[in-house]
Amino acid sequence: MGNTVACCVSPRGSPKITRPPDRQEDYQVNTDLSEDTGPYLQHISDREVPDDLAPESNPSDHARASTIFLYKSQTDVRDKRKSNHINHVSPGPLSKKYSSCSTIFIDDSTVSQPNLKSTIKCVTLAIYYHIKNRDSDRSLDIFDEKKHPLSRERVPEDYSRIDPEHKLIYRFVRTLFSAAQLTAECAIVTLVYLERLLTYAELDICPGNWKRIVLGAILLASKVWDDQAVWNVDYCQILKDITILKDITVEDMNEMERHFLELLQFNINVPASVYAKYYFDLRSLADDNNLSFPLEPLGTERAQKLEAISRLCEDKYKDLSKVAIRRSFSADNLVGIRRSHAVLS
Structure with a gap:
C-alpha cells in the first residue's frame, strides 16, 4: 500500500449501525481443479461488497456514508452552541486567521500529506466522542484491559465507568506514534479500521477497552500503510521503552492482531475516496471544536514552490492525456483493420 491509499452524544442520540451482511461466503476458495487452469483462487476485487448493499451501514467502506465520529460529535456541538446562545456567552476574540488582499494564509496539511500533530489531535478527539457518546458497553475479553492490562500501574476498580478525557487519549496515541515514528496518514487509516471494527463486530469503544482497541488499530494500520513491515517483536521492544505501558509479550500482540483481523473479516482495504x-x-471536526490547523502567510518562496508543483502536475496530466489518446487511436485503427479484413474475406 505504501504512501498511496486504496491500492491501500449521548447514548440516545448516536446512530444505529447495522451489521453488514455476512461475507464469509466471499472468502471461500473454489477448490475445483481443472486440467488447464489448475485451482482457482478468487481475486480480492471479487470479495468486495457491492455498492448496492446499504452503504449507510458501512461508513468505513463507502465514500457516500457519513462517518460515525462526526455524527456523534454533532450532539455536543449543538448543545454547546445552544448553551452559549442562551447564556449570551461571547465567542471571544477571533483566533482564526483569514486571508486578505495583502496576505494569504495557507496550512501545510493536505490529503496526501496531513499535518501530523493536528491529525493526531483530531483522530483522538474522534475517539473521545466515540467513547463519550457510545450506545452501550459491548466488548470482548481480548480488548478488556482489566484482563489484559497495558499500564504498569494497577487498573482501578472504577476504570470501566469513568470516561477518559481527550488529553489522556491524545497523550496515549501521540506517545505511540512518536515511539514508532508513524505518519499522519497512518492515524487516519487507524480511525478507519476502528470504525470498521465497531461496525462489523457490533462493539462499542468504552473506558475499559479503548486502549487495546486503539493499539490494535494502530498496529494493523502501520503494517498496511508503511512500505517496510514492522514485526510484532519490534513493536514489543518499542512499547517496552514507553513509560505508560508495561512489557507486552509477543503472544499477546499476536493474539490481539489475529482477533482484530478476524473481526474485520480480513477487510483491510481502504479506498482513496474513503480516506479522503x-x-x-476530521477537518470539519477540528473546525467545530476550535482545533485549527497551523496557518502560515504565503510568502514568495512558498508561492514559487506551489507554482512549480502545479506546473509539474499539469505536465503529468498532459502526458497521461496524450497516452490515452494514442491508445484510443490505436484501438480504433485495430477495429477498422479487423472490419476491413472481415469484409474482404
Missing part, C-alpha cells in the same frame, strides 16, 4: 472522506470530516 475521513480526512475532510
Whole structure:
C-alpha cells in the first residue's frame, strides 16, 4: 500500500449501525481443479461488497456514508452552541486567521500529506466522542484491559465507568506514534479500521477497552500503510521503552492482531475516496471544536514552490492525456483493420 491509499452524544442520540451482511461466503476458495487452469483462487476485487448493499451501514467502506465520529460529535456541538446562545456567552476574540488582499494564509496539511500533530489531535478527539457518546458497553475479553492490562500501574476498580478525557487519549496515541515514528496518514487509516471494527463486530469503544482497541488499530494500520513491515517483536521492544505501558509479550500482540483481523473479516482495504472522506470530516471536526490547523502567510518562496508543483502536475496530466489518446487511436485503427479484413474475406 505504501504512501498511496486504496491500492491501500449521548447514548440516545448516536446512530444505529447495522451489521453488514455476512461475507464469509466471499472468502471461500473454489477448490475445483481443472486440467488447464489448475485451482482457482478468487481475486480480492471479487470479495468486495457491492455498492448496492446499504452503504449507510458501512461508513468505513463507502465514500457516500457519513462517518460515525462526526455524527456523534454533532450532539455536543449543538448543545454547546445552544448553551452559549442562551447564556449570551461571547465567542471571544477571533483566533482564526483569514486571508486578505495583502496576505494569504495557507496550512501545510493536505490529503496526501496531513499535518501530523493536528491529525493526531483530531483522530483522538474522534475517539473521545466515540467513547463519550457510545450506545452501550459491548466488548470482548481480548480488548478488556482489566484482563489484559497495558499500564504498569494497577487498573482501578472504577476504570470501566469513568470516561477518559481527550488529553489522556491524545497523550496515549501521540506517545505511540512518536515511539514508532508513524505518519499522519497512518492515524487516519487507524480511525478507519476502528470504525470498521465497531461496525462489523457490533462493539462499542468504552473506558475499559479503548486502549487495546486503539493499539490494535494502530498496529494493523502501520503494517498496511508503511512500505517496510514492522514485526510484532519490534513493536514489543518499542512499547517496552514507553513509560505508560508495561512489557507486552509477543503472544499477546499476536493474539490481539489475529482477533482484530478476524473481526474485520480480513477487510483491510481502504479506498482513496474513503480516506479522503475521513480526512475532510476530521477537518470539519477540528473546525467545530476550535482545533485549527497551523496557518502560515504565503510568502514568495512558498508561492514559487506551489507554482512549480502545479506546473509539474499539469505536465503529468498532459502526458497521461496524450497516452490515452494514442491508445484510443490505436484501438480504433485495430477495429477498422479487423472490419476491413472481415469484409474482404
